Amino acid sequence: MKDVLKTITLTGILIIIFLLVIIIFGKVRYSLEQILSRTELELNDPTVIILNDRLDNDLRKAKVIPNELSDEELITFTLSVLNDEDYNKIQVKPKKITCEVNKKIFFTSNSLCNIIVIDNKVFNEYNKKYFNIEREMTYPKIEYEGYTCKNDGTKYYCLVNDYKKEFISYRTIKDAYETKDKIVIREYYLKIELTNNQRCLSYFSPNICNTEESTIPYYIEDDIIKRDGVLYEHTFKRSDNSFYLVESVISSER
Numbered sequence: 001m002k003d004v005l006k007t008i009t010l011t012g013i014l015i016i017i018f019l020l021v022i023i024i025f026g027k028v029r030y031s032l033e034q035i036l037s038r039t040e041l042e043l044n045d046p047t048v049i050i051l052n053d054r055l056d057n058d059l060r061k062a063k064v065i066p067n068e069l070s071d072e073e074l075i076t077f078t079l080s081v082l083n084d085e086d087y088n089k090i091q092v093k094p095k096k097i098t099c100e101v102n103k104k105i106f107f108t109s110n111s112l113c114n115i116i117v118i119d120n121k122v123f124n125e126y127n128k129k130y131f132n133i134e135r136e137m138t139y140p141k142i143e144y145e146g147y148t149c150k151n152d153g154t155k156y157y158c159l160v161n162d163y164k165k166e167f168i169s170y171r172t173i174k175d176a177y178e179t180k181d182k183i184v185i186r187e188y189y190l191k192i193e194l195t196n197n198q199r200c201l202s203y204f205s206p207n208i209c210n211t212e213e214s215t216i217p218y219y220i221e222d223d224i225i226k227r228d229g230v231l232y233e234h235t236f237k238r239s240d241n242s243f244y245l246v247e248s249v250i251s252s253e254r
Contacts, residue, residue: 037179037180038177038178038179039177039178039179040175040176040177041176041177041178041183043173043175043176045176047183047243048173048176048183048185051183051185051234051236051243052171052173052185052187052234054081054130054245055234055245055248056076056077056080056081057080057167057169057191058073058076058077058080059073059077059248060189060191060230060232060248061248062249062250063247063248063249063250064245064247064248064249065246065247066130066131066132066133066244066245066246067131067133069131069133071137071138071139072139072142074123074126074127074131074133074137075123075137075139075142075144075149075156076142076144077126077130078118078122078123078126078127079144079145079147079149079158080144080145081126081130082118082122086118086122087116087117087118087122088116088117089114089115089116089117090115090116090117091112091113091114091115092107092112092113092115093112093113094109094110094111094112094113097109097110099113099115099159101115101157102152104150104152104153105150105152105157107148107150107159109159113159114159114160115157115158115159115160116147116157116158116160117155117156117157117158118155118156118158119154119155120137120151120154120155120156123137123156124137128244129242129244130244130245131244131245132237132239132244132246139151145163145165146160146161146162146163147159147160147161148161165194166193166194166195167191167192167193167194167195168191168192168194168218169189169190169191169192170189170190170192170220170225170229171187171188171189171190171225171229172187172188172222172225172226172229173185173186173187174186174187174188174226174231181237181238182235182236182237182238182246183235183236183238183243184233184234184235184236185233185234185236186231186232186233186234186251187231187232187234188225188226188229188230188231188232189225189229189230189231189232190220190224190225190228190229190230192204194209197209203220203224204218230250231250231251232248232249232250232251233248233249233250233251234247234248235247235248
C-alpha cells in the first residue's frame with residue numbers, strides 16, 4: 001500500500017514538474033522568438049530621430065491610443081508641429097478694436113492682427129500621416145499656446161499672440177528596435193515647470209527661472225533626464241513607406 005501511495009505521489013510530482021517546464025519553456029521560447037525577430041536600431045538612426053520628434057509634449061500621458069484622442073487633442077497636436085508651408089499669413093487692421101477676417105471670423109485687438117490661415121485638409125493630412133486616423137473633426141474655436149483659432153467651416157484662422165511657455169521638456173532615447181512591421185522607441189522624458197519656482201530652481205539658477213524668455217534650450221545632462229524622467233515606450237506601425245503611432249505608454253521598466 002505504501003509503495004502504491006509513493007508511486008502515485010511521485011507520479012503527481014513528476015506531472016506537476018512536467019507542466020511547469022512546459023509553461024516556463026513556452027514563455028521563454030515566446031520571449032526568445034520576440035527577441036530574435038527584433039533588429040536593434042542605432043539611437044542616431046534617421047528614422048528613430050524623425051519618429052521621436054513627432055511626439056508632441058502634450059501627448060505624454062500614462063497611455064495614448066490615437067483613436068481615443070479627442071478632436072481638440074488632434075488639433076492642438078497639429079498646431080504644435082506645423083511647417084511653414086502648411087499655412088498662409090495675413091494681417092488685418094482693426095476697426096474699433098475688431099479685426100474682421102470675414103463675415104464669420106473676427107477677433108478683438110487694439111493692434112494689428114497677425115493671423116495664420118490653415119485649411120481643414122491640413123489637419124486631416126496630419127491625422128492620417130501621424131496616427132492613421134480618418135475622421136471629420138468639429139471644433140469651432142480653440143486656444144493653444146498663443147493661438148486663438150476659429151473655424152468658418154473650411155479653414156482655421158488663428159490669431160497669433162505673445163506667449164510665454166509654462167514648461168520646458170527634455171528627452172533622451174534609451175533604446176529602439178524594429179520588427180517586421182513596427183518600430184518601438186523607448187525614451188526618458190523630463191518636464192520642468194518654469195512657473196513652479198521650487199521645481200525650476202532644483203534644475204536652474206534663479207536668473208533662468210525668473211526670466212521672461214522661456215524658449216532658450218537650457219542644457220541638462222542625459223544622466224539627470226534618466227534619473228528624474230519618466231520612461232515611455234512608443235510603438236509605431238508601418239504604413240506603406242512611413243510609420244504612424246499606434247500606442248504610447250509609460251514603461252514599467254526603469
